[in-house]
Every structure is written in C-alpha cells, then in structure tokens.
Amino acid sequence: MAPNAPCCIEINSKCHSATVILLHGLGNSGRSMHAIANLFHQIPELQHIKWILPHAPFRPVAANGNHQMRAWFDVYNIQLEGSDEDETGMFESSGSIKQLINQEIASGIHPSRIVLAGFKQGAALSLLTGLTTQRRLGGLAILSGRLPLSRKVKELAPPHVSSLPIFWGYNIADPLAKYMFSQISVKFLTEEMGFPISPATGEPIGIEFRGYKGLGTGISQEELRDLGIWLKKVLPAFSYR
Numbered sequence: 062m063a064p065n066a067p068c069c070i071e072i073n074s075k076c077h078s079a080t081v082i083l084l085h086g087l088g089n090s091g092r093s094m095h096a097i098a099n100l101f102h103q104i105p106e107l108q109h110i111k112w113i114l115p116h117a118p119f120r121p122v123a124a125n126g127n128h129q130m131r132a133w134f135d136v137y138n139i140q141l142e143g144s145d146e147d148e149t150g151m152f153e154s155s156g157s158i159k160q161l162i163n164q165e166i167a168s169g170i171h172p173s174r175i176v177l178a179g180f181k182q183g184a185a186l187s188l189l190t191g192l193t194t195q196r197r198l199g200g201l202a203i204l205s206g207r208l209p210l211s212r213k214v215k216e217l218a219p220p221h222v223s224s225l226p227i228f229w230g231y232n233i234a235d236p237l238a239k240y241m242f243s244q245i246s247v248k249f250l251t252e253e254m255g256f257p258i259s260p261a262t263g264e265p266i267g268i269e270f271r272g273y274k275g276l277g278t279g280i281s282q283e284e285l286r287d288l289g290i291w292l293k294k295v296l297p298a299f300s301y302r
Contacts, residue, residue: 064153066160066190072093072102072112079174079199080165080297082113082158084183086145088130091116094180097280109298113161117183133186146209151235155190160195166184176296181226185209188246191225193217200226200265200295202288205235208246215254221257226289228263230284233272238270265294 068259070091081095081101087167091114098112121127124136134150158177165175176199179187184206191201192214208214208228227250231243250256269291273281 064156066164067115067117067157067162069116070114072098072114074109076109076163076298077111078109078299079176080113080170080172081176081202081292081296082115082161082165083179084115084133084177084179084186085117085131086183087122087132087136088125088180090131094118097285100285101292102168104289106293106298107289107296111165113165115158115161120150133182136182136195140291144177148213150185151189151209153258154186155193158186158190159194161263162190162196162198166196171198172196174296176200176202176292178204179206180204188216192222193219194225195219197221198225199229200291202291203227203229204284204288205230205232205243206246208249211246211249211253218254221262222268223257225256226259226291226295227256227268228265228288229268229270230232230280230288231270231272232279232281233274243270265291 083098085091085093093126094114098114101107102112110132117131117133119129120132122130122132122136124138133154135147135251137145162175166172177187177191184203188202188203188206188208190209231240253288259265259267259269273284
C-alpha cells in the first residue's frame with residue numbers, strides 16, 4: 062500500500078506553472094518554512110510558483126530520549142548523524158513525499174517544473190527522494206543537508222539522475238549539521254554518481270555548492286538570495302505573450 066501524502070500548508074499562485082515542495086528540519090513543522098516560502102512568493106519572477114510545506118509525523122526520536130517530536134525519520138545520535146540510519150523511516154517518509162509529487166503531476170504540473178527542497182533533516186529526505194524517483198524533477202535545493210543511505214541511493218538512482226540541478230548551501234559553522242557531512246555527500250555524488258560541479262555562472266548544471274559563515278544553526282539572507290537566483294534559472298516563469 063502506498064503511503065499517504067502528509068498534511069501540508071500551501072501558498073498558492075494565481076498563475077501556477079511550477080511547484081516547490083519545501084521540507085522542514087527535525088522537531089519543526091511546515092510552519093517553520095512559511096516565512097521563507099512567503100519571501101520568495103513576493104518576488105515577481107517567482108510568483109508563478111506554488112509552495113507546499115508538509116508537516117512531518119510525530120514519532121519517538123532516540124536522540125531526544127525517545128520523546129515524540131515531528132521527524133521525517135528517527136535520529137540515533139545528533140552528533141554522529143549518518144553513522145547508523147533509520148532506513149525504514151526514511152523510505153516511509155520518502156514515499157509520502159513522492160505522493161505529493163504525484164499529486165502535483167496529476168494536477169497538470171510537469172515533473173521538470175517541480176523542485177524538492179529541504180532544511181537539515183528535510184534536506185536529507187529531499188536528496189533521498191529526488192535521487193531515487195523515476196521522474197526527473199526540475200532540481201533539488203539542499204540547505205545544510207547530507208546524503209543519507211548513499212549506497213542504497215546509488216543502487217536505486219535512475220540513469221538520468223546525474224543531470225539533475227542541485228543547489229547546495231551549507232553553514233560552515235553549524236555545530237549540528239556539520240560541514241564535513243556536506244563535503245562527504247558532495248564528494249560521493251561527484252565521484253560515485255557522476256554529478257558535475259556547477260560553473261559559477263550560466264545554466265544550472267550539476268551541483269552548485271556554496272558555503273556561508275556566521276549563521277549559528279540558521280539560514281542567512283545571502284543563502285536565500287543565492288537560492289532565489291537559482292530558482293529563477295530552474296523554474297523560469299512562462300511568457301504568455
């Protein structure tokens with residue numbers, strides 16, 4: 062039985078021709094992403110985009126003393142995240158996000174006009190989902206994330222996957238979503254799965270890997286600015302003239 066799509070907040074567009082599904086981090090909800098989505102929604106060149114902000118289910122999280130919190134999957138050790146992974150929980154949540162993608166496609170949005178984005182745990186789920194779906198999406202936006210289940214992802218990835226544009230922003234000083242995890246993930250994607258590194262200018266090809274300083278555990282205005290520029294490239298507004 063296919064998993065159900067999660068409950069979501071939506072920011073709709075009157076001229077809807079593209080969709081961004083934005084996944085929150087551990088312990089938060091779709092509401093935590095609303096300010097970011099609304100910021101982009103106010104930009105004239107991005108007003109054709111519908112934003113979907115799903116809520117992760119409540120589940121016990123081992124790293125939180127097995128207390129219930131919103132989480133896309135279990136985390137066994139925050140400081141060593143990735144050393145032992147909740148494969149079952151990850152694929153359950155990935156299946157639910159694929160249901161959201163399928164709903165958008167059924168409503169008339171082409172897969173190439175859908176971007177999957179996420180912050181921290183949501184970024185990990187975005188990578189797992191976007192790199193294993195058989196539909197080629199418009200791109201992935203990864204904010205302070207890492208690649209989970211790397212060998213499994215490589216095994217399940219469709220042939221077209223290395224042509225998928227990826228914006229990858231990381232906080233160099235984040236004490237939890239460590240820069241090292243991003244480095245290891247990008248190295249795997251480039252060396253093991255054939256992703257190119259995107260050139261500084263021009264078309265969004267491959268991985269655009271950008272670091273930001275002095276953020277604590279958040280997302281800087283500079284990172285959001287760069288993400289907005291990337292979104293304009295991968296999800297350009299249609300001209301109706």
